Amino acid sequence: MQGDIVSTVLLPLALAFIMFSLGLGLTPADFGRIVRQPRALLVGVACHFILLPLACFGMLQVAGIGGAFAVGFMILAACPTGTTSNLLTYIARGDVALALSFTAVASVLTIFTLPLIVSFALEFFAGSGQKVAAPVGAMMKQMVLMLGLPVAIGMTLRYWKPGLGQRIEGTCTKIASVLFILIVVAAVAKNWVLLRDNFHTLAPFALALNVTMLACGFGMAWLARLSRQQSVTLGIETAIQNGTLAMVIGSSVLKQDAFALPGALYGVLMYVSGLAFAYGMRRAVNRVHAGEPAVAPGAGSPP
Template identity: 40%
Template sequence: MEASTITTVILPLSLAIIMLGMGLSLVVDDFRRVLRYPRAVTIGLANQLIVLPLFAFALVQLFQLPPELAVGFMIIAACPGGATSNLMTHLARGDAALSITLTAVTSLITVFSIPLVVNFALQHFTHVGSEFQLPVVKTIIQIALITLIPVSLGMVIRAKAPNFALRSQTTVKILSTLFLAALIVMIILKESAMIQENMLKLGPVAITLNLATMAIGFYTARFFRLNQSQTTCISIEVGVQNGTLGIIIATSILLNPALAVPPVIYSILMFFSAGAFIALMSRRYRTTATTS
């Protein structure tokens, strides 16, 4: 996957627009919810920030992937759930408020945790010197520019023009999701040869990582007796990663397009698994509603 206008300009711009849309749906009370529902938020954050990277680390070693591909999977595992996870949670009848809270908090934390995870992966798998590491401060600034600042701007718009924000947030979410899907289709068409070459090799790793972490999120939430909507939310938040950010880190920050192959493969496959999960949970919700 070669660096191009799509990966260096269109993807960062599109992610900024998507994060702006997420900001339109956020208010300060979403962050206060961390204190109101600490158990659900703690379980979600633990799965997203600790379990997911650890499982990815074990998985890439189990499959004995080449160094660059192993680092690519660690990049996607370090990324937060994107705004897409909020829409998917809503469609699956999950706890949308919890989803927004987890996405907002993880988006804030991963600005600082991504450089740590990725630098560890680079050192462990490629054994490169410090000159090949992510520049921590520069990376934090770059990620903030395309994630935190657009979200903050969206929140300011929500505070200053709440009626406009409320009217537009559903439309913006849908359009953002469609925009992201269109970008993925563009990448698939442009990089079809690369995807065909790597799908058989990386597909099993990507789908195992995706399905296993969704299952871990689901059953840990069940173990701690969260309700069905919270369980659905946590499962999606752990499994649906911000692939766009992963591709940007690989191509625009690390300037190594080979590292973007796993995030691309993962982004494609996660839509299918998440779609199946949405259908399953929606059916279960309708069955429960009918029998109650």
């Protein structure tokens, strides 16, 4: 998007509002839970901030995807977990408290990790040996303004005016959901020809990446002997990404249409496998409650 008002003003403002709505649902106690369950959080951080970018990079190499689309997928892999991961965790009967804590921590850590990963991706996938100087300082400033500050404002409002914060949280969440849909639709519409010509390559890769990370997040948590609830949660938190942020970074910060397309596509397709996973885990819990053996392994008891 060529520096127009949509990419330079509307997209960042929409993302800031989405993060503000997330902040309304967070309290200092959500960060306090980290102290009580550090192992689950550390496994989640390892899966999301180390395993996900490495897996994405390896899959790009195997699939032979390079250039701008590869940069776009790496931007996506560097983003924090999507805000809807908390809803999917609830549907799956996972550990919602852990999901909230991880979402809060991921939003903060991303301010520092995303510029580094994107810098690497730009240099590695620029093509023809071209070296691209990533605006690390500018990206870090953008992360603070679009992620850290809105979340902090939302949390502050929830803390000082709990009644008001709780009253508007539901409405803000609905508005944020609509904004997310509009952002995806706008990105797809503006770049329809580019997306149509590459859909057969990008869509299968996006789905494969999502399914792989659902399995990796769940599997790593299970190997760490976390509970079934925590394993389900970390599977979702590892795979559900903030596609809106990926589009903003690609179109508003780096100012290239193609960088934003993987985020737009993944932001839609991740719900196909994400919802299937969530309802599959929910069904397994219902079977346990009905006295039938659970399908999914895990070390903990169902919610």
